[in-house]
Amino acid sequence: MTATIAPPRPQAGAEPPPPSEPRSLPRWAWALVVIGVWIVVWALTKGTDTLEIPVRVHTEVQQQLTDFRDSVLASRDTNPLIQFTYSLGGWFTDVVDWAQRMISIPDFPRPVPQIGWLGVTAIATWIGLAVAGWRIALLVGASFVSFGLFGYWSDSMDLLIVTFVAVVFSVLIGMPLAVWLGTSRRPWVVSMINTLLDIFQTMPTFVYLLPIVLFFGIGASAAVVCTLIYALPPIIRVAGHGIRNVSPTTIEATDAAGQTSFQRLRKVQLPMARKTIVVGLNQTIMAALSMATIAAYVDGPGLGKPVLSALFKNDVGGAFVPGMLIVVMAVMLDRTTTAASEASERAARGQVDLRLRRIVLAVTAVGALVAVWASRTYISLAEFPETSWGPTLAGWVDDFTEWFTDTFRGATDWFKNLISDYLLNPLQSLIAESPWYVTATAILLLAFVFGRARALLPTVICLAGLRYFGLWHDSMITLTMTLVGTLLVMILAVVFGVWMARRASVDLMLRPVLDAGQTIPPFVYLIPMLALFGPTRFTAIVAGVVYAAPVAIKLVADGVRGVSPTTLEASRSTGATTWQEITKVQLPMSRSSLVLAANQGLLYVLAMAVIGGMVGAGALGYDVVLGFSRSEEWGKGAAAGISIVLIGIMVDRICRAAAHDEAVTHDATRRPRWRAALGG
Structure with a gap:
């Protein structure tokens, strides 16, 4: 007969030990397993069944899309839908043409617009004063004057x-x-x-x-x-x-x-x-x-026209001036709408002297009407006088660009080669040079690892769509560039986001810069990147990184800042260092914000894929641009556009599923894991 030893009874007042949790590999470990197996299979099969097709070769589906376009164009006079859309487009054209003749182009036989630059500037300034106050009025007035001074009224x-x-x-x-x-x-x-x-x-x-x-x-x-x-x-x-x-x-x-x-x-x-x-x-x-x-x-x-024309000619100075004015316009509109909301709230709370405000608006309205009359009466006040500001600034930018690229060419080439040789090229070889079915299987497994069952169905549908439209190889190259860009975005987001969250002074300094960065249209980001790296795929990647970084940095900063102060105090009481506090408390507890930042960063980088196609990015971006340029390539361009959308939807759904699964896991396990991580 075997003796049994009873377990010791817990002492009075002692807390029962926490229930043991089943040990399992974390998701990142399973992802490494999948990638490891993928690398082994790639080493044995690379270069086979990649579905790469020559640039000017079309699949049957792509040709069907081109035939569809031709049939639509041939039925413009008989198809009711096409007649309706063209009629609607014609109405929009008439509205724009009427507005142009009012303020921007000559309204023949009048040699100038109906309202000249002085009148337009006065009206815009008065509107800024009426909706947002005198500071915004000054900003609007200065912005409109800058449009004329630099030659792009x-x-x-x-x-x-x-x-x-x-x-x-x-x-x-x-x-x-x-x-x-x-x-x-x-x-x-x-x-x-x-x-x-x-x-x-x-x-x-x-x-x-x-x-x-x-x-x-x-x-x-x-x-x-x-x-x-x-x-x-x-x-x-x-x-x-x-x-x-x-x-x-x-x-x-x-x-x-x-x-x-x-x-x-x-x-x-x-x-x-x-x-x-x-x-x-x-x-x-x-x-x-x-x-x-x-x-x-x-x-x-x-303004997009002169930017596009200068980009095609690799004229950095010529692209910089209209690009700068686009930024001025973006900041003006952004600040005006924000200030208008704040002004209306102050008025609703009774913090504004409405009688004085009406008097000021009435007096300034008279001045604006006088400016309109003068701009209609005197040609010199209707057409903005020519200045040399624009060409002079373009020349300075060209000179600075030439000096900067000559001085730092070694550093920029080193950085480009470092990322290309050790990250971009190996990853592209793995994703694009594996047999298509191997890559598809690996992506499906990674989708399941990160997003569980919620991510599988959309991933299957999107991968099937990429295979169907016949641009699998180009899609995988675009996916590679997007992943590399997203990785660089997340490095910037974590570094600067944590820094902003832990230092109020840094947040105060960087947040206005990030806000301004989010107002810049993506086209404009290509200009400095083209000057630094020339027309290559790396230019498109870096432009996408700079375009996506502001939103990702702000999301990470807000997520890290949202970690409970009580939790931080508890971790510090255990003797945690700053590095431990960041890596084992703040970042793990803001994981959902990190996933969201990665999701948004990836979509922003992907949004630059086609724009990057104009400066040497290749792959799907080039296919779309080619579809615009040549009518016989329309089907291939359309297939490339659909493929970009499918990549975006697939990655978006995987990230959303991962964020949802992370939230469910966090809610299910309330006990703070950082204690165990810190040994507490």
Whole structure:
């Protein structure tokens, strides 16, 4: 008979030991296992079944897309849908043309616009004063004067016209949808709208252009329509979020008072969500300005035209001046909408002397009308006088660029070669030179490791789509460049995000820079990168990194800052060093923010894929640009655009699933793991 030893009884008042957790490999370890097996298979099979096709060779699907385009163009006079879209595009063209003749181009037989530069500047300055105050009025006035001083008055006004027309229709279409999203009690409605918005916001900007040109032609019509579509999602999503998140207690009070749904919306939900709605409007304006700039590629009017022309000629100085004015316009519009929201809140709280404000506005309105009259009467006040500011600044930029590249060519080449030789080329060889079925299997396994079952179905659908459209090899090269760019973005995001979160002075210094960086359209980022690295794929990657870094850094900073001070104090009481506190407490506890930053960073980098195709990025970006340039390549360009969207959706869904799984895991295990990590 075997004796049994009873376990010792716990002493009175002692806490029972925590239940043991089943040990399992962390997700990063499983990912390394998958990658390790993938490398072994790649070493044995590389270069086979990569599905690489020559540039000018088309698959059957790509040829069918070209035939579809030809059939659409052939049926313009008989197809009711095409007739409607072209009629709508013609109406947009007429609106833009009327506005141009009013403020930017001669209205023949009048040799100048109906309202000259002085009148336009005076009206814009008065509007800035009326909606946001004298500081914004000065900013607006100085911005408009700079457009003329640097020699781009007409192009600047054209860009503002396209942006304004697109924003007006975005609000007219988007606000009813935002109300529907914010007030609907049907889950399927919310899910449907959010899914459509996810798809639209995942699409890189250039992808909009191919179908828009097909159905609306080129010129102002295509510029307005593609800008309108691209600018719609922010106002719908943000305004709908604000309406939906009005306090339930307030809603219950309105129901108890017997208000109808329309009364509740007009008197309670919209006023209480006003600040959030203005944020959505701000994001819509920024998106519209960004897209209106890119629309220069389809002959859209505006400052994008001289930027695009200079980029094609590798004229850094010629691209810098209009690019700088785009930034000036972006900052002006961003600051004006933000300040307008703050001014309306101050007025609502009674912090503004309304009588004095009306007097000031009335007096300045008279001055603005006088300026309009003068600009219509005197030619010298209607047409901005020629100056040498623009060419002079372009020359200085060219001289500085030549000096900088000659001086630091060794450093820039070293950095480019370091990333290319030790990161980009090996990763591209693994992803693009493995047999397509090996890469597809590895991606599916990694999707399951990071996103579990939630990520599998969208990954399967997107991979099948990439295989179907016949650009698998180019898609894998684009995916490689995107992953490398995202890795560099996350390195910057973690370093600067943690620094900002732990030092208020650093946050105060960097946040305005990051805010300004988010207002710059992606086109503009190519200019300095082209000067530093020349027309190569690395130029596109670095431009994407600089474009994506601001949003990722801010997300990481906000996530790290959100870690509970109590938790930090507890870790410090255990004797944790600064490095341990960052790596074992703050970063692990802000993991969901890191996942979101990686998701957004990757989508921003991917958005530069096609734009980078104009400066030597190759792969899908080049295919899309080729589809624009040659009519016989339209099908291949369309397939490349769809493939970019599929890559974006696939990665977005994997990141979302990973973030959801991380949140569920965190909620299920409340005990702070950092104690065990620190030995406490």
